Amino acid sequence: MTLGIFRRGLFMLLVALGLTRGDLVKPSKLVNCICENPHCKKPVCQGAWCTVVLVREQGRHPQVSRGCGSQNQELCLGRPTEFVNHHCCYRSFCNQNVSLRLEEEPKGDTHLPLILGPILALLVLVALGALGLWHVRRRQEKQRGLHSDLGESSLILKASDQGDSMLGDFLDSDCTTGSGSGLPFLVQRTVARQVALVECVGKGRYGEVWRGSWHGESVAVKIFSSRDEQSWFRETEIYNTVLLRHDNILGFIASDMTSRNSSTQLWLITHYHEHGSLYDFLQRQTLEPQLALRLAVSAACGLAHLHVEIFGTQGKPAIAHRDLKSRNVLVKSNLQCCIADLGLAVMHSQSSDYLDIGNNPRVGTKRYMAPEVLDEQIRTDCFESYKWTDIWAFGLVLWEIARRTIINGIVEDYRPPFYDMVPNDPSFEDMKKVVCVDQQTPTIPNRLAADPVLSGLAQMMRECWYPNPTARLTALRIKKTLQKLSHNPEKPKGIH
Structure with missing residues (x-):
């Protein structure tokens, strides 16, 4: 060419x-x-x-x-x-x-x-052509040699302690689309076609998550089921139109609709985190109070980044998650959390006052639904309503973290929220009775009061679970309070 x-x-x-x-x-x-x-x-x-x-x-x-x-x-x-x-x-x-x-x-x-x-002009053109060819080949060789030159500590796709990656730098430089955080669509398709699936690391009603390999590096490949096509479309849309690069938001690489094994597959390719979800991590690990706080602070930072609207050329609309739970929070190698799964997210921009709720018939996870969702009283035309439901769910995630935290040598087995009040797969009516009719919240263990960090988390949970949505904390207030708690854990205060 x-x-x-x-x-x-x-x-x-x-x-x-x-x-x-x-x-x-x-x-x-x-x-x-x-x-x-x-x-x-x-x-x-x-x-x-x-x-x-x-x-x-x-x-x-x-x-x-x-x-x-x-x-x-x-x-x-x-x-x-x-x-x-x-x-x-x-x-x-x-x-x-x-x-x-x-x-x-x-x-x-x-x-x-x-x-x-004319001869000199031709010679100049030949020289420019040769220089262009040399530049293209040099760039290709540089990209091929990137991994070998940088060594094991700077893998192309694996996030560092700061949450960055070489691919992140690549996305933020000369290959961005200009409007969002994703690679151009043709580049995304090329990357997707080069990924080899290695092992299945998770399954659910949404589909499957695989560990894949791209040029020798691990990536996560979420393969959506055909009935969840709208979730794939929504995540693809958000990642490609909104600048979402943040340490505590799952890093997006590519999205592709591809035909494999004589069937159409919907792929979402992201950074791979070997610890898996917070749900998986808490099954295996008990936590010291400072690690529990580290997980909570980083998750709150991710949620606050989603909720806030940032103005300017590098800005973003406000986003509400709508399906926040421990399975949708991943634990990175530096033991910080990042928030994943934006298939149900809604977006809002103050300048246009337009509420973009997408076109997804799927509802959130019933166990984590706020009372106003369960009794169908939520104002679906008000963006703040969706943020308040995220705060309710975040309080439940904090409860899951707190249960697995060691205090005076005592720790409890992992259990999901409301484990002692509803069946393993609760129905909408099961949750509505417990949360709306009986007005129950998960039991906060008394032992949390013995530790300054955990007593602060306990107070925060209560203020996330107010029946009146407008009385709940904001994500920004949660973030700032947890950060203050981590800097001065000996003086826990109520959250006001």
């Missing part, structure tokens, strides 16, 4: 210089020319080209002579020394209306610039 571009560029240069292929080789076709010189027998002659020359004869002024050039004579560009000025061309009667001005007596071979000019 590059060679084709070079050829087209060469042709355009020749046109710009007034040259065509016929100007550089002897033509084989005879043309008719105006003949006005002492040797003309007719007013029209036939030759290989037409000429107009100023001929100087000794003792006389230069005279215009029009006629034909011959294949047996010199080429048009090689004019005889007795010509003061000349012109030649290759179309019939092209010498008819040409007038030449008197020039000084030529010194030496003054036609040389006429030859060297």
Whole structure:
């Protein structure tokens, strides 16, 4: 393709210089020319080209002579020394209306610039083409050698302690779409086609999550079931239109609708975090209070980033998650959390006052639904209502973290919220009775009061679970309070 571009560029240069292929080789076709010189027998002659020359004869002024050039004579560009000025061309009667001005007596071979000019221009173009090819190949080699040059500590896709990655830098530099955080769609498709599935690491009603390999690096591949196509579409839409690069939001790489094994598959490719979800992590791990606080603070930072609207060219609309739960919070290698699964998210921009709720018939997870959702009293036309439901669910996630935190050598097994009040797979009516009718909330263990960090978390949970949605904490207040608690854990305060 590059060679084709070079050829087209060469042709355009020749046109710009007034040259065509016929100007550089002897033509084989005879043309008719105006003949006005002492040797003309007719007013029209036939030759290989037409000429107009100023001929100087000794003792006389230069005279215009029009006629034909011959294949047996010199080429048009090689004019005889007795010509003061000349012109030649290759179309019939092209010498008819040409007038030449008197020039000084030529010194030496003054036609040389006429030859060297186009040649030098061609050489410059060839050099530029070669330089372009070298640059492309150099860039390709640099990308191929990126992993080997940087070593194990800077893997292309694996997030570092700061939540960055080499791919993150790539996304933020010259390959962004300009409007969002994703790669251009064609690049996304190319990346997706290069991913090999390695092992299934999770299943659910939404589909499956696989660990994949892309150029030797691990990526997460979420494969949506056909009935959850709207969730795939919604996540793809948000990631490609909103600048969501944040340490505590799952890093997006690519999205693709691909045909594999004779069926259409909907893929969402993201950074891979080997600890899995917070739900998985809490099944395996008990927590020291400071680790519990680290998980809680980072999750709150992610939620606050979603909820806030940021203005400006690098801004974002406010986003409510609508399906926040421990399964949709991932634990990174640095033991910070990041929020995943935006398939139900809603967006709002103050400037247009437009509420974008998407087109997804799926509802959130019943166990984590706020009372106003369960009794169907939520104001669906008010964006703040969706944020308040996220806060209710976040309080339940804090409760899950607190149960697995060791205090004075005591810790409890992992249990989901309301485990002692509803069945394993509760129905909408089961949850509505417990939360709305009986107005129950998960039991907060008394032992949390013995630790300054956990007593602060306990107070926060209560203020996330107010029946009146408007009385609940905001994500920003939760974030700031937890950060203050982590800096000064010995003086827990109520949250007001």
